Amino acid sequence: MKITLIAGARPNFMKIAPILHAIKKVQKQGQNIQFRLVHTGQHYDAKMSDTFFRELNIPHPNVNLECGGGTQAEQTASILIAFEKELLAHPADLVLVVGDVTSTMACAIVAKKLNTKVAHVEAGIRSFDLTMPEEINRMVTDSITDYFFTTSKTANANLLEYGTKEESIFYVGNVMIDTLLANQDQFQKPLFFEELKLKEKEYFVLTMHRPANVDETQKLKETMTEILSNVNGLPVVFPIHPRTAKIIESLNISASNLHIVEPLGYLEFNYLVQYAKAVVTDSGGITEETTVMGVPCLTLRDNTERPETITIGTNELVGTNPKNIKPALDKIFSGTWKKGGIPDLWDGKAAERIVKEIINIYG
Incomplete structure (x- = not known):
């Protein structure tokens, strides 16, 4: 055939x-x-x-x-x-x-x-x-x-x-988990890991790409401010699309703990995720990978097509209101974030x- x-x-x-x-x-x-x-x-x-x-x-x-x-x-x-x-x-x-x-x-x-x-x-x-x-x-x-x-x-x-x-x-x-598990022992430490003096479980990974989050400039500024102000000074690593980078630059968003980096390859990105304290994202696929790797995940969306990452995994819907971010991050630091499990199959x-x-x- x-x-x-x-x-x-x-x-x-x-x-x-x-x-x-x-x-x-x-x-x-x-x-x-x-x-x-x-x-x-x-x-x-x-x-x-x-x-x-x-x-x-x-x-x-x-x-x-x-x-x-x-x-x-x-x-x-x-x-x-x-x-x-x-x-x-x-x-x-x-x-x-x-x-x-x-x-x-x-x-x-x-x-x-x-x-x-x-x-x-x-x-x-x-x-x-x-x-x-x-x-x-x-x-x-x-x-x-x-x-x-x-x-x-x-x-x-x-x-x-x-x-x-x-x-x-x-x-x-x-099948995404097939690829993750097949390559997990080959994950590669990004070159900037040492340069930024990142330590395992002492930094956050941020990804945002959905128009509702990055095109509404005032909301983007509020979201970034809430994240950067409530991570207790820990580094926030943001692999970013050039288009989004320009928007952030135009809004004068900067902080000593914000590290904007180029988009990463698969092996480097998942190394970064695996050793993060938590991930803040508006992606769907990343919530699956964090679930399998046992990494807390805060999703900046009001809905998800992958509810098992919430009911079983490490993911939670924070929503699109920037004011919801601080309470979610507080749970990370208080150690009360759920442990999560891995969905069947x-x-x-x-x-x-x-x-x-x-x-x-x-x-």
Whole structure:
């Protein structure tokens, strides 16, 4: 059988990588599975270089459709057109999409219109917030998917509530955790770790990228002030997108304990997270990684599509009101933050289960 795997942004490759490794493993065992890796080029990432692929043992894509830039609509249209040509030139039995980026939705639509089966990895997760483009991508993708590979029982329940047939849902676990566990012993200390005199469990990691947090300048200033004023003088390391860095600079946000650094590679970033006292973020994926590494995580959002990181893991929703930050940080320093556990099947073997189920489906 032939599988086409889709990646549109760097986090997608983290999810695709263990699936490719699992496919290669069964190929060696005699299974007749061929794959083609398609990068839509949705996000340009300077760090997606030879080093990136080598570090994580990720094969280079067979093709890059170069569909970056433009508005949401322009990007979607560009991917639709380019991937249709790609799939017509290289037909597949199954198109496998991951996550919730625009490429996920667009490539699923193309595949279905060409009567090709679609599998969605990370299916069924929901924030129920339609102001998030990712939520729309999830909903559209899941409405036309054939095989749903899920990370949690909550995702299963969401799909069943939407009328998905139970036999099409496969509860396999979390492929991002496959990548995390496979690379944990290779995490790399960033060069600035010694320069900034960082000490284990005596610094915070901050990430923010959502427009609601970084584009509303007054709120951004209040958020940064609340964080920097309530970490008891400990260093706050902020790997930052250049665009956000310019906004912060224009607001004259500075403090002796604020350290703005360039975006980090996977191995360096997760080293930083693993030894942090806590992480403050508006990301979804980071909350999964902090849960597995047992690091307290404060999420600057009013909702999450990964509720298991809260009910089971180390994550808490702080919300988008900057005034909520101090009480949350106080809990960190008082030692009353919950310990957390690891969700079921987040064990590094999700990709193996996915490939096993695909083999069972296609015989």
